[in-house]
Amino acid sequence: MAGLLETVDSRTQLAGKNRLELLLFRFGDKQLYGINVFKVREILKCPAMSRLPGSHPVVCGVANVRGKSISIIDLAQATGLRALRDHENAFVIITEYNGRTQGFLVSEVEHIVNLNWDGIHPPPRSSGRHSYLTAVTNVNGALVEIIDVEKVLNEISPVSEQLSDGVLNAEVRQQASLFKVLIVDDSSVARRQVSRCLQAVGVQVLTCNDGRQALSVLNEMLADGKQPSRELLMMISDIEMPEMDGYTLTAEIRSNHRMSGLHIVLHTSLSGAFNEAMVNKVGADEFLAKFRPDELASLVTTRIQQFALDTPFNYSCACAK
Known part of the structure; x- marks a missing residue:
């Protein structure tokens, strides 16, 4: 337990400081390619695999990894590159996304680097x-190219x-069109998923x-004399994003009294023991x-x-434009 708490504490030091640790690998x-260390559970030599x-x-x-059956994905082939043939000398990066565990087959694993998110940029x-x-x-x-793993897994x-039936409340459904929600996510797949859900x-x-x-x-809302907390029902933000991550975005909002009341939901594929500590640290409302x-709809x-x-005003007019 002490080791876990120390790990949580060391990882939370990155929250709100716009930093990440990136594991580098090759095909x-x-x-060079990169993956956030937060997603990595283990790195091992490619184990014996059974084709299904x-x-x-x-x-x-x-493959059977510590008593658990885990799918091994050829990440090169999944992104349109040549499939890796030399499995005997390859490595597998065991990861967790959205509560699901899988392994990514790569040819070489390099090292971990500590970077600032403002040095991570959208692809050209x-x-x-x-x-x-x-x-x-x-x-x-x-x-270093950072792969949209959410897109790969979704495919x-x-x-x-x-x-599901019964999720949407008919009365609320009638009022919903009066409200705006800001979605922040660098993955095009994730933006579409969330957008379709909220449009429903x-x-x-x-x-x-x-x-x-x-x-x-x-800030443009503020410049126009508007309060984001009254213009937006909420902001739903990913955590891992180039330029500025969701933790830092949340911390920036909370530090500005003119927008600090905005309801913030951190919506992420990061899993495990660190989320509650991270969310509490930066002051998000929900994870x-x-x-x-x-x-999400609920x-x-x-x-x-x-x-x-x-809000101390007529909410039926709050977000109508």
């Missing part, structure tokens, strides 16, 4: 809308975006690709794991019902 050539009939082409097989527009990159950075003069095992609820949706862009939108459409509808109690 057999000179190009009917599995997705990029799933190499299933020339990479195209179908690119598997979510960000790029530079480490010791070498370009292998799509998450249902359908809301009936609220108006604004989207930003990273924390710095979102903070700019909020929600990706992607659970019923829980959270928004509950907030609509509570909005009149949270």
